[in-house]
Amino acid sequence: MKSPKRVLLRNLNKTFITSENNQVVAVNNIDLDILPGEFVTMLGPSGCGKTTTLRMIAGFEMPTEGEVFIGEEDVASKSPDKRDTAMVFQNYALFPHMNVYDNIAYGLKIQKRPKQEVQERVQRILTMMKMEDFAKRVPAQMSGGQQQRVSLARALVMEPGVLLFDEPLSNLDAKLRIHMRDEIRRIQKTVGITSIYVTHDQEEAMAISDKVVIMNNGNIEQAGSPQEIYQHPVNEFVANFIGRANILDAQIVSVEGNKAVISVYGIHYTVNLQKSYQPKDEVRVVIRPEGVIVGKEDYLVNVAKSIYMGNNHEYAVEFFGKLVEISESNPAGKRIYQTGESMNIGFDEDAIHVL
Ligand SMILES: Nc1ncnc2c1ncn2[C@@H]1O[C@H](COP(=O)(O)OP(=O)(O)O)[C@@H](O)[C@H]1O
Ligand SMILES: [Mg+2]
Structure with a gap:
């Protein structure tokens, strides 16, 4: 050839x-x-x-x-x-x-x-x-x-x-x-x-x-x-277009180099920045469904949808007027929440991508 x-x-x-x-x-x-x-x-x-x-x-x-x-x-x-x-x-x-x-x-x-x-x-x-x-x-x-x-x-x-x-x-x-x-x-x-x-x-x-x-x-x-x-x-x-995305509003709290502390509805996360931002800037963040951690006590939310898929469990929860999708892998032995129940969630810092 x-x-x-x-x-x-x-x-x-x-x-x-x-x-x-x-x-x-x-x-x-x-x-x-x-x-x-x-x-x-x-x-x-x-x-x-x-x-x-x-x-x-x-x-x-x-x-x-x-x-x-x-x-x-x-x-x-x-x-x-x-x-x-x-x-x-x-x-x-x-x-x-x-x-x-x-x-x-x-x-x-x-x-x-x-x-x-x-x-x-x-x-x-x-x-x-x-x-x-x-x-x-x-x-x-x-x-x-x-x-x-x-x-x-x-x-x-x-x-x-x-x-x-x-x-x-x-x-x-x-x-x-x-x-x-x-x-x-x-x-x-x-x-x-x-x-x-x-x-x-x-x-x-x-x-x-x-x-x-x-x-x-x-x-x-x-x-x-x-x-x-x-x-x-x-x-x-x-x-x-690629995969599923939760897109949420957030604010920049402080910036140091290419890292920033951001507030997502009052909870602070330390994240990497791809662009330059100033404190108080309003931003949008992308969090994939697998970047949401069930049981982390950052927010208390209502379960709107709960679907067992075998290799993972799919949830949608009410989050400040939006639906946030969650994909929890390997649910065997884990507690499963039903529609209408409340549960704690938080975000995996490494999975927060600031646009
Ligand atoms: N020969 C043509 N005359 C006029 N419009 C065309 C012609 N070929 C493609 N288009 C238009 O150009 C755009 C892009 O088409 P195309 O490249 O076939 O898109 P895709 O392959 O991504 O579906 C579309 O709006 C389509 O209608
Ligand atoms: Mg084509």
Whole structure:
């Protein structure tokens, strides 16, 4: 395999003009650095500009403004087949009349590769993906998951510098989706190929990525590792989009370096700051449901919801006019509070993230 390539997006913009002559800013001047061999997911709600960004990288869509670099090259003037990328589509896009072998071999034949090389490369991919037994089948004789594997094999056999995926698992059922995403990650690590993966499924993004890029309204809200995004969201949109978040009002009491004492409804906590604040500033804090400690005697609250889930217990409690969600792990042997009971709670200082 060739060496993986980096991808740089610089001030990339795509503005569509609709048939009614309205302007739609699909991608709003974004910058992004993707390292060689990195698995990067673009995640965001429907219509936020993920597909348009991917299509500009692939060359299916021309930017209104800005640059796309693949490796060291500005690829603006290059057609899709000259960009050293390969795309895996949601709807597989296989040739229905060709068997698996011929589907995978197609791109190499178009490139007029020697017959022996085509055979070797297709065979190698079939073996790596454990698909030798399917080689003679046509798409209609295969399940959706199997067809998606062929679609991935067909992209991989071209040995591109960058692999692009647009919601490749959306047509599969939940269990198969999990199996296939693990498989995609395994193969990506084996091959070491730079991969850009579009999804609207946050769990999928968390499970598969080195880096998650959260998009909203054509903008990048945050790019970081799954841990950074989850533990240190930069704003409420990201906090709410990834996982569940309690977002509460608080005040800065005192500041020392990058630490501060904050007051959350009268109780003081010492926390880390990502931005600079002054005493008396009003702030918002993000606390994940697992960052709430049941039994800590900071607040006395009413239980509004109590659900036993086996591996954890889910509560919602009334907290100064809001509902705070709590996820308590390993409830075996622990006291369980029922709806309508009161209980003590507090927050884990390390789990308080000041926005
Ligand atoms: N060819 C087009 N003409 C006009 N508007 C478009 C076109 N393609 C996409 N859009 C608009 O651009 C925005 C982003 O679309 P898209 O990139 O497909 O989002 P996503 O993949 O995140 O769901 C949407 O508002 C969509 O309606
Ligand atoms: Mg899309």
